[in-house]
Amino acid sequence: MSRESDSLMSSMIDEVSACCSRAFHTGSLLLRGSPHAAGWILGWLSTEFAPHVLTGHALSVVGVSPLERIACELAGRRADTVLDTALRETFGDGYRDAVHHPLAPYTARQPRVGGLVDAMRHRSRYSATTTDIPYGPGGRSHLLDVWRRPDLPDDYRAPVLIQVPGGGWSVNDKRGQGYPLMSRMVELGWICVSINYSRSPRNAWPAHIIDVKRAIAWVR
Numbered sequence: 703m704s705r706e707s708d709s710l711m712s713s714m715i716d717e718v719s720a721c722c723s724r725a726f727h728t729g730s731l732l733l734r735g736s737p738h739a740a741g742w743i744l745g746w747l748s749t750e751f752a753p754h755v756l757t758g759h760a761l762s763v764v765g766v767s768p769l770e771r772i773a774c775e776l777a778g779r780r781a782d783t784v785l786d787t788a789l790r791e792t793f794g795d796g797y798r799d800a801v802h803h804p805l806a807p808y809t810a811r812q813p814r815v816g817g818l819v820d821a822m823r824h825r826s827r828y829s830a831t832t833t834d835i836p837y838g839p840g841g842r843s844h845l846l847d848v849w850r851r852p853d854l855p856d857d858y859r860a861p862v863l864i865q866v867p868g869g870g871w872s873v874n875d876k877r878g879q880g881y882p883l884m885s886r887m888v889e890l891g892w893i894c895v896s897i898n899y900s901r902s903p904r905n906a907w908p909a910h911i912i913d914v915k916r917a918i919a920w921v922r
Contacts, residue, residue, distance in 0.1 A: 828852075828888050837920040838913065840900055846917060847876055849884050849894035862921050863887050864914075865896040871910045872902045895921055 789797050828849040838844030854860060865884060867874040876896040884894040899913035 828885070828894075837897070838916045840913070843898050843900045843905075844913065844916070845876070846895055846897040846920070849888045849896070851888055851891065854891070854893075860891055860893045863892055863894045864917060864921060865894060866899070866914055867896070870902075871899070871907070874899065874901060 793800065828851065832848035832850070834845045835848065836844055837846050850860070863884065865876070865880040867876055867879045876898045880894075880896060884896065887894055895917065897914070897917045899917075900909045902910070
């Protein structure tokens with residue numbers, strides 16, 4: 703590996719280490735030293751922290767030869783074949799035709815750099831009048847947003863996607879998560895419901911899953 707590659711790797715590792723250190727310190731203060739919360743933060747930093755994952759992807763291409771890149775591409779294509787075979791064995795050769803969205807035809811949009819910005823903008827369009835709806839007695843913890851196309855009739859029976867924010871049942875908010883997915887599904891005619899729920903450590907299991915079931919009952 704060249705000296706420039708070594709320098710680049712060292713710089714990226716230092717930057718990620720600094721980000722992780724700041725995140726751990728902030729998380730410890732926010733979660734008030736709970737042993738369970740500290741364990742969750744450590745797991746999050748090692749498996750889900752975005753800079754950590756992005757750096758791994760970036761370093762994976764440092765010093766990779768063209769032949770190795772071709773090999774990775776071929777391996778990816780083989781994985782696609784394996785997945786397709788498994789789906790055909792499970793659902794039959796016509797599994798693609800069985801996928802149905804309520805509104806057709808759908809005008810596909812080409813992916814572009816501003817896609818995430820568009821998704822953030824779609825929230826104000828698709829849930830402008832249907833935000834912070836209570837589904838239980840728990841105040842802010844029992845609020846939800848309903849995403850739907852403005853041209854859907856009130857009596858339209860659309861399929862519903864319930865978005866439960868990630869965060870180990872400890873850090874969550876219905877806003878800021880799942881926007882690209884919900885924007886896409888709403889454009890296809892679905893209705894999406896993004897929920898808040900009771901958090902740990904103040905609320906112990908199974909309070910979280912009870913909240914999810916309460917939200918499902920509200921949707922029904």
